[in-house]
Amino acid sequence: MLHIMTITDTNFNFPGQKSLYKGKVRAVYNINDDLLVMIATDRLSAFDVVMPKGIPFKGQILNQIATKFMAQTEDLVPNWLVATPDPNVAVGHLCEPFKVEMVIRGYMSGHAAREYKAGRRLLCGVAMPEGMKENDKFPEPIITPATKAEMGDHDEDISREDIIKKGIVSEDDYIVLEDYTRKLFQRGTEIAASRGLILVDTKYEFGKTKDGKIVLIDEIHTPDSSRYFYADGYKTRQDNGEPQKQLSKEFVRQWLIGNGFQGLEGQTLPEMSDEYIETVSERYIELYENIMGEPFVKADVANIQERIKTNVEAYLASV
Structure with missing residues (x-):
C-alpha cells in the first residue's frame, strides 16, 4: 500500500x-x-x-x-x-514567528478570483480594478496578508491597517516585511520565467531571531505556498477564456470541490483512493522538476x- x-x-x-x-x-x-x-x-x-x-x-x-x-x-x-x-x-x-502570512499576488487567481466573482473589489483593504477576469495580471502585485491560524482553523484575511492597529506587527517591522515580500516575489518571478513558468501568487512567513533580526522562515516558492502557470500559451488561454495550465496544489482543491468539499461545516471529506494518491505524488514530482529545473x-x-x-x-x- x-x-x-x-x-x-x-x-x-x-x-x-x-x-x-x-x-x-x-x-x-x-x-x-x-x-x-x-x-x-x-x-x-x-x-x-x-x-x-x-x-x-x-x-x-x-x-x-x-x-x-x-x-x-x-x-x-x-x-x-x-x-x-x-x-x-x-x-x-x-x-519568534510573526503572526501574519505575507501573501502576494501578481495575478487574480484562487482566493482573490473567488472573492472577485462574489462581487467584492477590496481584498485585505487593497482595491482590485474593475473589468478583470480570472487569471488576469494585476497592474502591480498586491499584498493581501492573512492572520496565521492554529491547526484546523481557517487563516483570515486582514488589512495592513488592522495588523498595525491591533499591534500584531509594529509599523516599523511591517514595512520591512512588505519590502522583503516584494523583493522575494520579484526574484521568484524571474526564476520562474527562466523555467517557462509564471509565479502567480505566493506567501512568505517571517520571524525574528533572538538578536532582533527579521528573517524568512518556513517555506518559499513551493507548490503548497505558491501557484504557478505555464507561460507558454498563457495569453492565448486568457484571450479564449480557457483555464490556465497550473503548477500548484490547486488541482487537489479542484478535485475536492468537484467531490463536494470546500472545508465548510457539514461537508464530508471525500475518500482518496491509492490510485488518486499516486497521481498526486506524480504531480508533485512534476512540480518539483519544472520549478527547480532539475x-x-x-x-x-x-x-x-x-x-x-x-x-x-x-x-x-x-x-
Whole structure:
C-alpha cells in the first residue's frame, strides 16, 4: 500500500529537545532554545483541512524546494536556515514567528478570483480594478496578508491597517516585511520565467531571531505556498477564456470541490483512493522538476522514520 511509504506524523525525542510543535504539514522541534529542527511530513492540507493519507515524497519535495530557494534568495533577504541534514529536514535558528502570512499576488487567481466573482473589489483593504477576469495580471502585485491560524482553523484575511492597529506587527517591522515580500516575489518571478513558468501568487512567513533580526522562515516558492502557470500559451488561454495550465496544489482543491468539499461545516471529506494518491505524488514530482529545473531524486523510503532520526541525531552531535 502506498501509505506505508509516507511519513504523516513524528514523535522523536532528540538530545536537548525542549518542545515539539505540530503544524498542518510540518513538525518543529525546539533544540536547547537555540535551533529548530523542522521536519516536512507527507501530509497534505487543503482548505485548512489535513487529508487522512500522506502523499509519497511530498515532504521531501517541499523541503528541497524551500531550502534551495532560500539559498537562491539569501543575498536579498536573510533567512533562518542553518543546515539540511536529511531530505525531509531543515535546521534553522530559533525565531519568534510573526503572526501574519505575507501573501502576494501578481495575478487574480484562487482566493482573490473567488472573492472577485462574489462581487467584492477590496481584498485585505487593497482595491482590485474593475473589468478583470480570472487569471488576469494585476497592474502591480498586491499584498493581501492573512492572520496565521492554529491547526484546523481557517487563516483570515486582514488589512495592513488592522495588523498595525491591533499591534500584531509594529509599523516599523511591517514595512520591512512588505519590502522583503516584494523583493522575494520579484526574484521568484524571474526564476520562474527562466523555467517557462509564471509565479502567480505566493506567501512568505517571517520571524525574528533572538538578536532582533527579521528573517524568512518556513517555506518559499513551493507548490503548497505558491501557484504557478505555464507561460507558454498563457495569453492565448486568457484571450479564449480557457483555464490556465497550473503548477500548484490547486488541482487537489479542484478535485475536492468537484467531490463536494470546500472545508465548510457539514461537508464530508471525500475518500482518496491509492490510485488518486499516486497521481498526486506524480504531480508533485512534476512540480518539483519544472520549478527547480532539475530531475527529482527519490530518497530511500524503506524506513523514513529511522532515516530522519539517524540523520538529525548525527547532525546535532556535530554542532
